[in-house]
Amino acid sequence: MRLSELFIKDAMTLDLQSTTKEETLSVLANRFAQVGGVSDVEGYVENLKKREAQSTTGVGDEIAIPHAQHVSIQKPAIVFGRSSQGINWESFDGQPAKLVFMIAAPEGAGGEHLKALASLSKVLMNMDAKTALLNAQSPEEVISVIEQFEEKPEEAPEMVEEASKTDAYVLAVTACPTGIAHTFMAAEKLEQAGKKAGIKIKVETNGQGGIGNRLTAKDIEEATAIIVAADKNVEMARFNGKPVIVTKVADGIHKADELVERAMKADAPIYKAEDIRETMGQDVVNESLGRKAYKHLMNGISHMLPFVVAGGIFIAISFFWGINAFDPKDASYNVAAQFIFTLGKLSFAMMLPVLAGFIGHSIADRPGLVVGFMGGILANPGVLSDSNGLVEASHIQPSGFLGALVAGFLAGGIIIFLRKAFAWLPKSLEGLKPIFLFPIFGTLIMGLLMILVLNAPMAAITNGLTTFIDSIPTELKMVVGFVVGGMMAIDMGGPINKAAYATGTALVTTAAAGAGSDVMAAVMVGGMVPPMAIFFSALIKKDLWEESQRDSALVNCVMGMAFITEGAIPFAASNPAKVIPALALSSGVAGALSMLLGASSRVPHGGFFALMTNGIINPFGFFAAWIIGSLLGAILLIVFVGKKKA
Structure with missing residues (x-):
């Protein structure tokens, strides 16, 4: 859908008399209703106000782009209004808004029309287009201006601007809460700044229609630095070890030259991901409950x-x-x-x-x-x-x-x-x-x-x-220990792991002082097995792991002692179909043995150090379960993974 096709000529107001943001939203929504665009004006205006409450849609340069969806809207549209005196829109640069583009979309809308909406942001970056819109004498002339400056499909620029002055390669990510206006305006500004600086730049947009121009692993590897101009969560773990500038989406619009200059020089702290297992491609906006x-x-x-x-x-x-x-x-x-x-x-x-x-x-x-x-x-x-x-x-x-x-x-x-x-x-x-x-x-x-x-x-x-767990006979407690121990190794720090850990923590904290919890002991030993199994497997069969992994395999000994299950993640990720079953089975066995041998933990963390500080009841049983489970895990890894190398 072309951008100019979204403008509703009969709903335009070229001489707005409203003096406040709220009044203007109501005026434009009512104009839209008069041409049959929306049936529930109050509901739509309420949605517009909710969007404004998240952050202002006054993008600066005397422009405002209020936008919202509503169930009573049948098809996407843009309602244009112009004010000669300007309206206080709490814009990023403090200037009153003279050009107001109200974007309306059906509830849950996505797809092609959002791409057209994004192109509005690009049109408004052109000062000639803005001047022409300020001087337009009729709705027909407004549409003519949009047609003149909107991007034609055959004129679409390359997604990556090629370098001409330096070898710097700058990446950027832009995102705003709704992903319609600010996201694409910031992207356009950064691309213009990169072109002006003569560098190669690629900008990923986290818009409402999904992620556009996604950065690849190769892009990130070759990048000089990355700019993240976002007002919502975006994928960050992928930038681990790279210089990253994190800022507001508004800075992507108004400080694009400064940001690009800093990125060219790699003038930014090295980003260290707290969770390098973060799922790539996660759509933060549409997260499930x-x-x-x-x-x-x-x-x-x-x-x-x-x-x-x-x-x-x-x-x-x-x-x-x-x-x-x-x-x-x-x-x-x-x-x-x-x-x-x-x-x-x-x-x-x-x-x-x-x-x-x-x-x-x-x-x-x-x-x-x-x-x-x-x-x-x-x-x-x-x-x-x-x-x-x-x-x-x-x-x-x-x-x-x-x-x-x-x-x-x-x-x-x-x-x-x-x-x-x-x-x-x-x-x-x-x-x-x-x-x-x-x-x-x-x-x-x-x-x-x-x-x-x-x-x-x-x-x-x-x-x-608590009463139920205390009343479980030993043989069934072994089943409980096997389950919670295995859960600790299935996703190693993910939801399943944390569910088992939260259960153990709840039980140990409700136990009487010094009593401890056998479930917590099974959880802890189950979480200590995966990294230690990796360590033992590397000792027993030196060529089991790639040369680049061998040093970190030995470091897993310390991680296992400290109850840091995540040390095994890189190895599980390299061959999940074979590594995870081996680790989950051995962790489950360790948890079952911990239950059988009567180990209980007075503390919810600490691993071997809890063992050394009297935090474990029956420390010998706990230690035996840990070592046996780890050795079993090493053997299973050699059998499962080693077959591939045989």
């Missing part, structure tokens, strides 16, 4: 983990003086043990608030952090001495790990609800919401829901799960 929930959960767990590790290790160390040496009433009392045990308990006390707080933060930003923290505290009010009276007076039953988990997601939902509930407040009171209204009302709602509704059923589920 499950994927979003997983990311929110991982945000909470990743922030919680250091508190859990510190608390568990300190408590385990305190047991050196005796299992009850921290208690002044016990004959084995030791002041050092009490001090270290207290540090561990205080660290543990932060676990549930941090878990719930950062899940809420991931969903609803800072307001979600406050409400989530309070939810985590209410999941176990006894962790704070000031709340002891409240617990005794109200007979609140702690809901523990599961309660905090639910509280984190609830915190995000509460803030989303409050944002809608207070949307009617004037803009002048916007600053009052995050520092007063959201914390007060959010904490009140969280408190009522946790104390009156959620704590009791969550506590019942936790107690039921």
